[in-house]
Amino acid sequence: MRVVRLLRLRAALTLLGEVPRRPASRGVPGSRRTQKGSGTRWEEEKREDRVKWRQLEHKGPYFAPPYEPLPNGVCFFYDGKPMRLSVKAEEVATFYGRMLDHEYTTKEVFRKNFFNDWRKEMTAEEREVIKSLDKCDFTEIHRYFVDKAAARRVLTREEKQKLKEEAEKLQQEFGYCILDGHREKIGNFKTEPPGLFRGRGDHPKMGMLKRRVMPEDVVINCSRDSKIPKPPAGHQWKEVRSDNTVMWLAAWTESIQNSIKYVMLNPCSKLKGEKAWQKFETARRLRGFVDEIRSQYRADWKSQEMKTRQRAVAxxxxxxxxxxxxxxxxxxxxxxxxxxCSLRVEHVQLHPEADGCQHVVEFDFPGKDSIRYYNRVPVEKPVYKNLQLFMKNKDPQDDLFDRLTTTSLNKHLHELMDGLTAKVFRTYNASVTLQEQLRALTRAEDSIAAKILSYNRANRAVAILCNHQRATSSTFEKSMQNLQTKIQVKKEQVAEARAELRKARAEHKAQGDGKSGSVLEKKRRLLEKLQEQLAWLSVQATDKEENKQVALSTSKLNYLDPRISIAWYVCLGSQFPPVASGGPGFSRGLCSVPALLLSPVSSGVSAGPPCDRDPDAASCVISSPCPERWDGQGEVGVLTVAWDSASSAGPVELSLPTGSGRWLGALLSGHLGHSRLSLTPR
DNA sequence: AATCTCACTTAGAATCATGAGG
DNA sequence: CCTCATGATTCTAAGTGAGATT
Incomplete structure (x- = not known):
């Protein structure tokens, strides 16, 4: 460990105390809303907020490649007989054929919708023949695509390199735009290819044909005086407009639900990063209101008005x-x-007593993406009594909160705090949970493996709170088994090394010479290394098992303020030694730095959009502009990552031990808008 | 005040790329 | 060196919530 570097950290933290405390609202468009009282200014700033850009130039979306008809040898069979399909019908058939090994094709609704839409694409003659999906045989089509995928995998190094270069060229040409003079990465610059709609859960429209997006469907948004993108040869745009109050570059209406799809910027862009940062600032602001809000809704449980009671329970x-x-x-x-707000009576069950607790509510309902929410929670007595009341004389299909809508709830929340809506609570509680769990689970004296496990467990607590689930992978059991085997092997190696060490010690005692001494030292080091590796492996196994059905990525990406991770790392993690051999998953020499922290946030720091910089050349400075905790309570610095630039007079620099950038990088990777950058020690 | 429209965030699955280990 | 499991990235569906329209 490079202790010397840590001394600079201490100096840096001391300096922090002298940095004037930044007013919470400074420089943040979102938190200017604290000015609610003064009418005109509020209105003015609200309008100002709506302008997203002054200049926007791009090439338009990249269209999905046209359909390539099947080679002659690949045939569709109807009722056992080969049948040549028209190009349009064949294209839709391939959409189904390539999904043959997917569960979707076993679902009745999917099959029915597909067949219905497919028949619309057929010629009259085809329609005359093809009357039942059961008589359709797509197996040759399916095999063709399986073989094609396999062929792609075995391409030579050169061929793969060529494909990669082509993709890169495309990315360079269509994947960027110019926004207010800065080259910014676009998130989705390709139109969605045609295919069969894959709705989640019991979606009534699954299997329907999602038709090809044509330039004639696309609205382009760019500045008037910019180079207007050219539609593909022989085509026209639906419309070209110049609306700088929106973030999208192009849009089209999708054919399944008639909703609009947008081409927008990548999360690492300045605009997206600032919005994400604003979101976390709003959540932090809730800290100052939440106690009051909680006592308010508790009081409202006893309100005379049904509407108010329902709102308070919700x-x-x-x-x-x-x-x-x-x-x-x-x-x-x-x-x-x-x-x-849309819960129905059938989604909750009341238990006067369960699991040794009183007043237990059992929730069981399909949530977003049809992910099941199942939970049994003891609630406070007035909540329980209210629920009984809300459920009285209702059918299972009736709304539990029949006097409540999301609009009325959010309207109420607005009155409690500027910018407060229902979803702010998720962000707030997620980040607070991470912070509290990190504090509760980590000890400075823990081993590194234990600290990493603690971090992941804190992340996991959030994912469980937010009900972020994932399907257990088909290979889970097998890979778990492999890991257990590895652990067993390592244990034996440790035992062996321990015996050898004992032997060497005895030998050294007997001989007492330099040679036996160095042997002893070597054995000691070997044992230590093996023990460390064993510790890593068991952490991996524990983590893996606990993570079987929990998805950490969503919470890390959308709910956890990266500043908490950085603060934790600097307080505890910077003791991590340089990563030489690498713990599991920490082998990459790249650091992911959340772009939202790169936006001009603190006094003296004015960072431009991250994509201005050469990612390979940049080095990273960690600065800490305000000496407060994430939630504004306490002593630990809220840290901001800023860029090392010649002009950075403001930020306090924090140097990290060589190699620790990898730890920080691994810790931060997965947080919103990260961009991969090499972190060089200073 | 219900309903619709639009813009934007959040979500899990599918696919891709990479580096640890054979 | 090659393979294959894994984490990262891409994809696009499915939410939230503001504001316009009826």
């Missing part, structure tokens, strides 16, 4: 259980899923 769930708002959905248009 808000309690949103706050305590991190439920989503639950907007109303048009039925028949999508899978039947609910959130808090």
């Amino acid at each position: 808000l309690y769930f949103i706050d305590k259980l991190a439920l989503r708002a639950g907007n109303e959905k048009e039925d028949g248009e999508a899978a039947d899923t609910v959130g808090c």
Whole structure:
């Protein structure tokens, strides 16, 4: 460990105390809203907020390649007989054929919708013959695509290199735009290719044909005086407009739900990064209001008005259980899923006593993406009594909160705090949970393996709170088994090394010479190394098992303020030694730095958009502009990553031990808008 | 005040790339 | 060196919520 470097850290933290405390609202468009009272200024700034750019130039979307008809040898069979299809019908057939090994093709709704839409693409003659999906044989088509995928995998190094270069060229040409003079990466510059709609859960429209997007469907948004993108030869855009109050570059209406799809910037862009940062600032601001809000809704549990009571109970769930708002959905248009405000009587069960607790509410409902929310929670007595009241004389299909809508709830929240909506509670509670769990689970004296496990467990607590699940992978059991075998082998190696060490010690005692001494030292080091490796492996196994059905990525990407991770790392993690051999998953020599932290946030730091910089050349400086905790309570610095630039007079630099950038990078990777950058020690 | 429209965030699955280990 | 499991990235569906329209 490079202790010397750590001394600079201490000096840096001392300096922090002298940095004037930045008013919470400075420089943040979102938090200017604290100025609510002064009418005109508020209105003015609100309008100003709406302008997203002054200059926007891009090449338009890249269109999905045209359909390539099947080679002659690949045939579709109907009722056992080979049948040549028209190009249009064949294209749609390939959409189904390539999905043959997918569960979707076993679902009745999927099959019915597909067949219905497919027949629309057929010629009259084809329609005359093809009358039942059961008589359709797509197996040759399916095999063709399987073989094609296999062929791609075995390409030579050169061929793969060539493909990669082509993709890169495309990315360079269509993947960037110029926004206010800066080259910014676009998130999705390709139009979605045609295919069969893959709705989640019991989606009534699954299997329907999602038709090809044509230039004639696309609206282009760019500045008037920019180079207007050219539509592909022989085509026209639907419209070219110049609306600088929106972030999208292009849009089209999708054929399944008639909703609009947008081409937008990548999360590492300045605009997206600033919005993400604003989101976290709003969540931090809730810290100052949440106690009051909680006592308010507790009081409202006893309100005379049914509407108020329902709102108060719903808000309690949103706050305590991190439920989503639950907007109303048009039925028949999508899978039947609910959130808090749209809960129905059938989704909750009341138990006067369960699991040794009183007043237990059992939730069981399909949430976003039809992910099941199942939870049994003891609630406060008034909540329980209210639920009984809300459920009285209702059918299972009736709304639990029949006097409540997301609109009315959010309207109420607005009155409690500027910018407060239901989803802010999820962000707030997620980040608070991470912070609290990190504090509760980590000790400075823990081993590195234990610290990493603690970090992951804190992340996991958030994912569980937010109900972020994933399908258990088909290979889980096998890979777990492999890991256990590795652990067993390592254990034996440790035992062996321990015996050898004992032997060497005895030998050294007997001989007492330099040679036996160095042997002893060598053995000691070997044992240490093996023990460390064993510790890593068991952490991996524990982590893997605990993570079987939990998805950490979503919470890390969208809910956890990266500043918490950085603060934790600097307080505890910077003791991590340089990564030479690498722990599991920490082998990459790249650091991911969340772009949102690169935006001009602190006094004296004015960082431009991250893509201005050469990612390979940049080095990273960690600065800490304000001596407060994430939630504004306490002593630990809220840290901001800024860029090392010649002009950076403001930020306090923090040097890290050589190699520790990898740890920080591994820790931060997965946080929103990270861009991969090499972190060089200073 | 219900409903619709639009813009934007959040979500899990599918696919891709990479580096640890054979 | 090659393979293959894994984490990263891409994809696009499915949410939230503001504001316009009826």
